[in-house]
Amino acid sequence: MSSLIHFTLDPFSRRLRLACAEYGVVVELIEEDPWNPSAAIYEINPAGTVPIFLAGADAPICGVEAIGEFLEETRSARISLIPGTSFERAEVRRLVSWFDGKFYAEVSEPMITEKLIRRFLPRANGGGGPDTARVRQAMSNLREHLDYVSYLADRRAWLAGEQLSMADLAAAAHLSVIDYFDDVPWFRYPVAKSWYQRMKSRPSFRPLLSDSIRGVAPGAHYADLDF
């Protein structure tokens, strides 16, 4: 069996949990706290980061981009998550980079750092209460990004085109983390909400909805399909 070294609220790990489920790849999950990476992690991945995919006894595959492309190359017989022509595939990858680069830097990273990581860090390493100015800025960025998700979802069946793709998984993975904190103002974004509702209803999403981090309970509607 394959394994995925992941962290429950890491959006990159979540994207790959969704991808594995969509591709039909059963993985054993191995949890790794990002605020306290083990020495063993550095031996597998010199960057010291998750996700890491272990395909049995083969060499480990490190990093969300490498793992995503690897799964598409080797496990996409049933469903492709980078579907279509080379131009359509480029649009999927553009949006994946948008969410993993821009959305992560402007929304996910500050929210995860301020609302979660700081709780678990010693005070000397930046532990303590959240920097409220950073959270406010991230929330303002989130609203702009929800406009963009709405724009895409309004014009296309799925975010990158007419088929479900890795772009939907990336977007949903990031938004699901913010939703865990109960910080997505869904009521203002009905089109984005309806797209997220479709994502949330997929069998691949179900395991994510029962996730919980000790000391940080999910928002009241996190697991509801009708939110």
Next chain:
Amino acid sequence: MSSLIHFTLDPFSRRLRLACAEYGVVVELIEEDPWNPSAAIYEINPAGTVPIFLAGADAPICGVEAIGEFLEETRSARISLIPGTSFERAEVRRLVSWFDGKFYAEVSEPMITEKLIRRFLPRANGGGGPDTARVRQAMSNLREHLDYVSYLADRRAWLAGEQLSMADLAAAAHLSVIDYFDDVPWFRYPVAKSWYQRMKSRPSFRPLLSDSIRGVAPGAHYADLDF
């Protein structure tokens, strides 16, 4: 003919200039200053960033990941830059992400911002002299990364394995920008230097060696093959 909207000292644009030359794709270069993106750029790429690849009259392709994979999918008849088995391809992509993610955040971005972008920004938007503490930190990070490049170059013919790959192009693109500023202490890293010398000697590299930005001359040895 295809075009590439780029910025001369942007490492992502440089990687694609190298990739196009290696694949044998002739591109017209269209320069875009990142500190003052034109309205037209936002119409092509909502992120407002370069590189953007225009394959004739077809839809534009935005972002270094999407363009890199697109070129590999459509233009790699002569040479593959993501070569080998799925595992070998994953290693190429792991290292590309390393340089475009980690190296960029820890070295290229602070160096480019402090040594270049600030010169061209109005004072109200952060223009002025470099933040020397940020430059010092980036230089310290650079030394760690040169250790890693040396480690890889010592064990393999090329950084990701036995063949030239996109990983070499990504690493060389980032290092070439720091080298433009004359800030790479090559003499301390003979193995990394010898790898960079091989990269610099490739015909694909030649156009980059004659680059120049107004007001910021390249370092004395920037264009020398014997540095």
